[in-house]
Each structure stands twice: as structure tokens, then as C-alpha cells.
Amino acid sequence: MRIEDKYGSPDERYSYKSALIDWMRRTHEPVRAGRITVRIAEKLGFCWGVDRAVAMVWDAIRKNPGRRLWLLNQIIHNPKVNEDFRQNGVQFIFGKYAEPGGFNRVQKGDVVIIPAFSAEVEHLMRMEAIGCEIVDTTCPWVEKPHRRVRKYVEEGCTVVIHGQPGHDETRATCSLVDSLHGKWLVLRGHEDADLLCAALRGEAPLAPLRGRFLQQSSRDFDPERDLSRIGMVNQTTMLATESAEIAKKVGAAVAARDASTLRLPVAKAPASFKDFDTICPATQDNQDAVIALTGATPPDLFLVLGGYDSSNTANLLRAAHARYGTYHVQEPSSIAADAIRHRDPTTGQEAITYGWLPSGPLQIALSAGASTPDTELAAVIRKLAEAVGASVTEPQSAATAS
Ligand code: SF4
Structure with missing residues (x-):
């Protein structure tokens, strides 16, 4: 996503909103598509701290045209959001998106953004010694x-x-x-x-x-x-x-x-x-919502969407119950009719499970880590519908299936 697309009305500009997910939150209705019924947890996705951190990065991009912007590491553990920032010129010092040379390339006057997770003290001292301008998105x-x-x-x-x-x-x-x-x-x-x-x-x-x-x-x-x-x-x-x-x-x-x-x-x-x-309260609320969604009447399948590095996402999987399977998926493209790509909770490695969709009518429960945009959640629901040969209509027409 380019920054021009991010700056719509003030209410819309930061938070990766989705009309479908807004509708599901507001009505508490599931989405029905062919033989699947998808429900979302009462609380899921972007927490306040992530929303704020993401907004601060967009602000830093907007306010500093022509200056070099660095993120110390992933702003949050979500590949899509980090990639969006990279496409808008932000470079990374550490982690999987790091530029060769990392800290050695940071110069006086560059803007360095501290992620929501905070930063190690020696890195803070190094930034100060270089003379960077620091944008601190550390969650309170x-x-x-x-x-x-x-x-x-x-x-x-x-x-x-x-x-x-x-x-x-x-x-x-x-x-x-x-x-x-x-x-x-x-x-x-x-x-x-x-x-x-x-x-x-x-x-x-x-x-x-x-x-x-x-x-x-x-x-x-x-x-x-x-x-x-x-x-x-x-x-x-x-x-x-x-x-x-x-x-x-x-x-x-x-x-x-x-x-x-x-x-x-x-x-x-x-x-x-x-x-x-x-x-933190957001982690507690999201875990409680998963227990409420899957505890009393376990769905057939439970999916949690979020980055593989995301601790709170992995813990949502641990809090869940399902009759046939629980899966931690990182992106909508992980879902297909015959296979699902997911993080194996035992090994921590990516795995592919074939034949993961049981036959017959399926109740599917869905949650998402605190760093997962609503737009990604909506895309997962559409991929689930596609996997059973159906589609999801837009919420204005009650978000039911064709
Ligand atoms: S999950 Fe909790 S600690 Fe982390 S950014 Fe969100 S509110 Fe802050």
C-alpha cells in the first residue's frame, strides 16, 4: 500500500479498516458462505498500542519528505504492515528486513523509529550518540x-x-x-x-x-x-x-x-x-474472547491470523478449542481448498497440512493477533469462502454467501 492511499479522511487513514469486519463487529453476525459459517471473536486484531504505533510511522513518513527514515526492527510482528512501510521508503536496521550494513549506515539527522516493543538500551545510546531524531512508538x-x-x-x-x-x-x-x-x-x-x-x-x-x-x-x-x-x-x-x-x-x-x-x-x-x-489488557481481552468463542461449543476449525513472530497471536492458538483443527496462519494466501500453510506450534516452523477442510457443513471460528490488520482478516474470510467454492457478498447486503 502506498502512502497516498493511506491518507483518506482522518477517521479512515491509519487503521487498515474493512467494511466486512466492521459489519461483523457491529452486528455480531457470522458470515455464511456455501457450507461454511465463519464467526469472529468479540475482541481481535489491532490493539490500541499497535494502532498508535502504526499511525506514528505514517506521520513520520508524511512529516519527513526527503529524509532517511529507519525502523529499528519490525514495527509490529506483521509482514504486510512492515512491507507497506518498506514500500514507502522506510529502511530497517535489525531483523528480517534489515538493510546490509544496518546501524553503520545510520547518520546524524536520520529519523529512527523505535517499535511498539521498545528497544535495547545500548541501541538507544547508539542512536543518541549518532545524533538521530528518535520517534518512539513504545506502547505504554x-x-x-x-x-x-x-x-x-x-x-x-x-x-x-x-x-x-x-x-x-x-x-x-x-x-x-x-x-x-x-x-x-x-x-x-x-x-x-x-x-x-x-x-x-x-x-x-x-x-x-x-x-x-x-x-x-x-x-x-x-x-x-x-x-x-x-x-x-x-x-x-x-x-x-x-x-x-x-x-x-x-x-x-x-x-x-x-x-x-x-x-x-x-x-x-x-x-x-x-x-x-x-x-496487557488487549492481550487479556483477546484471549478471553477466544475462550468465549471456542470454549463452551468448540467450532469445527479455529484459525488465528498473525505474524509467525507474534507472541500474542501464538498464545491465542493455545487458548482455543476446536473439534478438528486449530491453525496459526500468517497471511490470506496461506489458505487453499486442499492445503493450509501454517506455523506448527510444537516446532515453531512453517508446515503445510493437506486435506485440512473436513467435509460437510463447517463452523469456523476466527481470531487475530494484536498486530493483524482488519483488511487481512477480511481477506482470510474471502479465501475460506473460495476454498469451499463460494464467495462473500459485501456487508451492505448482509454479508451472506452466494
Ligand atoms: S499487545 Fe498490548 S503491549 Fe502490545 S502493543 Fe498492543 S496494547 Fe501494547
């Missing part, structure tokens, strides 16, 4: 764990994060802790948490945690020295139920350790564990 909800980890470090706690070690947001949070000379450890999920808890309870030695979490902890993290006080936060887009369970089990393990060391009842052991829920 991402700043919440930042404020909390500052407090934890001041209080002498090691920061334990439930998150994905390589995710942009978590890397930024860890770099902030490093810059404050604190210690951090990232737990990917229950398996990591169980290892930590067993060692905290004294059922396994602490020292081997160093090697086990080498890529998931601060450089000088020493499990025998650094776990006396723990402060937990989570990446804003994790599965909320999993974050709550992990915080609970780590807190219980710390309390059991302290009670045993001090020979006190668990309830009287000193509080050397703190937890602060930093899941």
Missing part, C-alpha cells in the same frame, strides 16, 4: 514492566520474566535490567519454571541452573548467589493463565525454601518473592 503497556523492574532492582531482587528470550520486548526489558546492574532470568514456560522451583526447594542443586539458563539469564547470573530475592513480571503478550500459574509456583517454592532455611512455618517466612502481572 510495555513501559509497565519497565517501571516494575526498575523497582525490583532498587530493592535488590533478581528479575524473573515469564517471556520469550529472543522476543524484542523481553530483550528490551533484560537490557534495561543490565543497564541498572541488576540480574535477570527468563522462564519460557512451565518446564523452565519447574526446574527453577525444584532447585529453590532444595530438591536439585542450584549450580547447574547456570548452564541450563545460559542463554536466558544475565551474563553474570549466579543461581547460588542471585536467587535469594525474586521479583517477577511477564512479557505483556504471554498466555495470561500460564503466567499466573508460573508466578504462583515460583512464589510457593521461594516460600518453602525460606521457611525451611529459617525453620519457620511457610506463612511466617519473610517475603522474598514479589509478583506483578504485566499482561
Whole structure:
């Protein structure tokens, strides 16, 4: 999409709107096309933070004709949106769209845009040293764990994060802790948490945690020295139920350790564990909406649309139930009658499943990550209709099938 196409009326200009999806949101009606009925989750797609970040990039493009514009990395984890910015002259410093040379090509006076996930402290310092103009689209909800980890470090706690070690947001949070000379450890999920808890309870030695979490902890993290006080936060887009369970089990393990060391009842052991829920409201709402859509009466199929790198999209898949299959697809072109291209949740790799559409009437439920434009959602519904030899009429005529 070119920038000229983006600037319509003020209400329309940024948000990749779709009349079909607007209609489905407003009426709560499904789309019926041939033998399929497609329902969308009550809350899905672009969150406030993404809408704002995307708008800020379009503004930066509009206000800086002739200047070099850089995105530090993907603005959000959606290939279509990043590609739109690239087509409008924005270059990328890091990540899959990076220009050769990256940071070395950034010059004084260039505009550098910080993505919604925030940025690592050393990159911020480098931009300042070069003398770039910075456009910071960091979502305010991402700043919440930042404020909390500052407090934890001041209080002498090691920061334990439930998150994905390589995710942009978590890397930024860890770099902030490093810059404050604190210690951090990232737990990917229950398996990591169980290892930590067993060692905290004294059922396994602490020292081997160093090697086990080498890529998931601060450089000088020493499990025998650094776990006396723990402060937990989570990446804003994790599965909320999993974050709550992990915080609970780590807190219980710390309390059991302290009670045993001090020979006190668990309830009287000193509080050397703190937890602060930093899941953002949009992530929580989208997960709740998927549970509501698929929990009581599972549809035949559940599809979630979003970038393969998108943490919140992957977690929507984990929250869903379906009778025959759940699929994380990245783009409308992933869908065809005989095959579906999707991200395998076990391996994290792209996979193709043939014969994925069961015969007979099908109820299909659809959600989308917080970085997925409505226009892409509408295109997926049209591809689903095509896959069963039908089509979707425009919403003015009640969005039913031909
Ligand atoms: S998913 Fe949450 S934290 Fe991420 S941009 Fe949206 S509102 Fe902000």
C-alpha cells in the first residue's frame, strides 16, 4: 500500500479498516458462505498500542519528505504492515528486513523509529550518540514492566520474566535490567519454571541452573548467589493463565525454601518473592474472547491470523478449542481448498497440512493477533469462502454467501 492511499479522511487513514469486519463487529453476525459459517471473536486484531504505533510511522513518513527514515526492527510482528512501510521508503536496521550494513549506515539527522516493543538500551545510546531524531512508538503497556523492574532492582531482587528470550520486548526489558546492574532470568514456560522451583526447594542443586539458563539469564547470573530475592513480571503478550500459574509456583517454592532455611512455618517466612502481572489488557481481552468463542461449543476449525513472530497471536492458538483443527496462519494466501500453510506450534516452523477442510457443513471460528490488520482478516474470510467454492457478498447486503 502506498502512502497516498493511506491518507483518506482522518477517521479512515491509519487503521487498515474493512467494511466486512466492521459489519461483523457491529452486528455480531457470522458470515455464511456455501457450507461454511465463519464467526469472529468479540475482541481481535489491532490493539490500541499497535494502532498508535502504526499511525506514528505514517506521520513520520508524511512529516519527513526527503529524509532517511529507519525502523529499528519490525514495527509490529506483521509482514504486510512492515512491507507497506518498506514500500514507502522506510529502511530497517535489525531483523528480517534489515538493510546490509544496518546501524553503520545510520547518520546524524536520520529519523529512527523505535517499535511498539521498545528497544535495547545500548541501541538507544547508539542512536543518541549518532545524533538521530528518535520517534518512539513504545506502547505504554510495555513501559509497565519497565517501571516494575526498575523497582525490583532498587530493592535488590533478581528479575524473573515469564517471556520469550529472543522476543524484542523481553530483550528490551533484560537490557534495561543490565543497564541498572541488576540480574535477570527468563522462564519460557512451565518446564523452565519447574526446574527453577525444584532447585529453590532444595530438591536439585542450584549450580547447574547456570548452564541450563545460559542463554536466558544475565551474563553474570549466579543461581547460588542471585536467587535469594525474586521479583517477577511477564512479557505483556504471554498466555495470561500460564503466567499466573508460573508466578504462583515460583512464589510457593521461594516460600518453602525460606521457611525451611529459617525453620519457620511457610506463612511466617519473610517475603522474598514479589509478583506483578504485566499482561496487557488487549492481550487479556483477546484471549478471553477466544475462550468465549471456542470454549463452551468448540467450532469445527479455529484459525488465528498473525505474524509467525507474534507472541500474542501464538498464545491465542493455545487458548482455543476446536473439534478438528486449530491453525496459526500468517497471511490470506496461506489458505487453499486442499492445503493450509501454517506455523506448527510444537516446532515453531512453517508446515503445510493437506486435506485440512473436513467435509460437510463447517463452523469456523476466527481470531487475530494484536498486530493483524482488519483488511487481512477480511481477506482470510474471502479465501475460506473460495476454498469451499463460494464467495462473500459485501456487508451492505448482509454479508451472506452466494
Ligand atoms: S499487545 Fe498490548 S503491549 Fe502490545 S502493543 Fe498492543 S496494547 Fe501494547
